[in-house]
Amino acid sequence: MATVYEDSLPQHHEATQNEKLVIAASSLGTVFEWYDFYLYGLLATYISQQFFSGVNETTGFIFALAAFAAGFAVRPFGALVFGRIGDLVGRKNTFLVTMGIMGLSTFAVGLLPSYASIGIAAPIILLIMRLLQGLALGGEYGGAATYVAEHAPNNKRGLYTSWIQTTATLGLFAALLVVIGIRLAMGEESFASWGWRLPFLISIVLLAVSMWIRLQLNESPVFKKMKEEGKTSKAPLTEAFGQWSNLRWVLIALFGAVAGQAVVWYCGQFYALFFLEKTLKVDGATANILIAIALALATPFFVIFGWLSDKIGRKPIILGGCFLAAIAYFPLYGALTGAANPALAHAQAAAPITVSVNQEECSFQFDPVGRNKFDSTSCDIAKAWLAKAGVDYHNAEGAVGAAAQVRVGDTLLTAPDPKALSGEALTTAIAGFQGEMKAALADAGYPAKADDAQMNKVAVVAILWALAMLVTMVYGPIAAMLVELFPSRIRYTSMSLPYHIGNGWFGGFLPTTAFAMVAATGNIYYGLWYPVVIAALTVVVGLLFLPETFRRKIED
Structure with missing residues (x-):
């Protein structure tokens, strides 16, 4: 572990204006x-519409989120591969390679034929591109954070690395x-048809610019000094994870800081x-604009909390x-419902939906093979439609x-029973039930979509800003803390793995897990239990085992 520094001791270098520009370029x-x-x-x-059109809508969206999460699933493996290379050959060249892999994989998504064109090959190739992106990102963050921290003065690591923390947002x-x-x-029609590809294709220009920027960088002064003195690790994976003295800090970093940071993010x-x-x-366009405004207002606080972490x-x-x-x-999130879709919030309160059924007859409303139509029991027929409609029910x-x-306020509807009907009669009954459900929801005030005129956009932005502020608190200081926890010879490897397990697995799987929990229970807020429990666990583990690191030297 790194040693504690005193104010009277010299800093490891004096940051020049040129070095600050290099950090900005990174x-x-x-x-x-x-x-x-x-972008994905x-x-x-x-x-989901382009590559998972062969499954039902609810399952298709969850599959799309799962493919999104697949990029996160392999990030720890990217951390191992590129972390080892970074500790062996240097920080700069490693994240040049990761950037190239990331950029070319993204560009390829914009060219990929849809499911309608090439069938099952489309989602398979898409998944491969996501896996390559995840591997690349697994090697990127540790290199960038280590590189910046090793350029920073001892008393400004939180401030300097917080700029890296802003990059995700x-x-x-x-x-x-x-x-x-x-x-x-x-327009929405053209964008849904083919325009969604343009943001992926544009990335090839950004790749060229970013590669040029990265080529201007110098190697980290700490790594250069370590290499000149012959102190680089010859087996960083073994040193980082094969020795309990370091492995225990990897586990403490994961469960006492990063897991909670990831789910909050x-x-x-x-x-x-x-x-x-x-x-x-x-x-969709309105949601994107509201999120963008909230992020713009919150982003400076990454740097503020990074700076504050250097003080306290x-x-x-x-x-x-x-x-x-x-x-x-x-x-x-309850307040967000009331502000973004007040008609929905009012309907939920005035006409709550209840499904009465023997729960043993109900399937889990997520189909891992994409072929279940959820029509084998009356429970499945009722809940599948409610899950697709995205409404809250008990x-x-x-x-x-x-x-x-199904009771919608005072209206009681009975789902068709496949034990009593079959074939065309069952199909007709299901269609009739779904039509009755749609009418009952409309009569009870459940809106088909949020009314832009009724939306309290100021309140929505304020709530989204509050959520983003929590992100800046946990994310602003995390890079500096991870760098300070581990010795320089195995720093890239050691810090990358807990960061990417936390953000790749605990965080990356959050949307998929949360929506599957909602689909299974009918409670639109039930998925929040996942981040709440993980964040609470991190508080407990962090209070008990996580050391304070902000006054440590990182040259050792």
Whole structure:
């Protein structure tokens, strides 16, 4: 572990204006990589239509989110591969390679034929591109954060690395602006048909610019000194994870900081966007604009909290953000419903929906093979339609063998029973039931989509800003803390793995997991339990085991 420094000791170098410009160039390159990576998340609805059209709509969207999460699933493996290379041959050349892989994979998505053109090969190739993106990003972040921290003065690491922390949000913000601009310029119909490809294709220009920027960089002074002295690690993976003295800090970093940071990040930005579009039925362009405004207002606080962590420490800010998220998510998302779609909030309160059925007859409303039409029981028929409609409902235990009954306010409807009907009669009955459900929801005031005129956009932006502020608290100081936890000879490898397990697995799977939880229970807020529990766990583990690191030297 790194040693503690005293104010009287000299800093490892004096940061010059040129070095600050080099750090800025590193950050700009990282913005591009995040732009590439998050385009997919922003366009998940269109990708679902283009590449997963062979399955039902609800399953298709969850599959699209799962493919989005697949890029996160392999990030820890990218961390191992590129982290090892970064500790062996240097920081600069490693993240040049990761950028090239990321950019070319993103460009290829824009050229990929749809499911209608080449069938099952389309989603398979799409998945391969996502896996390559994930591998590249797994090697990118650790290199950029380590590179910047090793250029920074001892008393400004939080401030300097916080600029790297802004890159994820700035990359998302850039992707939002590109998507919004193209959608508004060409219209929704053309964008849904082929215009969604343009943001991917544009990335080839950004790749060329970013590669040129990265080529101007010098190697990290800490790595150069370590290499000159012959102190680089010859087996960074073995040193980082094969020795308990270092492995325990990897585990503490993961469960005591990064896991909570990850779920707060994705719940505060991506899940909020998906929730607005899929659950609250806000127009996609409007949702993107509202998120973009909130991010623009919150982004400076990455740097503010990074700077503050140099004064009071990393631990209280990161754990404080996790604690606030754990207690605030349910009220914030409830308020978001009322502000973004007040008619929906009123209908939920005035005419709640209840499904009465023997729960043993109900399937889990997510089909892993994409072929289940959920029509084998009356429960499945009722819940499949409600899941597709995205409305909130409660479950009540019904009599064994009885058909499912759906109560919408004072209206009671009985779902068709496949045990009593079959063939064309069942098909006709299901269509009739769905029509009755649609009419009952309309009569009860459930809107087909959010009314832009009724939406309190100022309140929506304020709530989204509050969610984003929690993100800045947990994310602003995290890079500096991870760099300070590990010795320089194995720093790239050691910090990359917990970061990408946390953000790749705990965070990256959040949208998929949360929406599957909602589909299974009918409660539109049930998916929030996932980030709430993980954030609370991080607070407990962090308080017990995570050390404060902001006064450590990092040259050792």
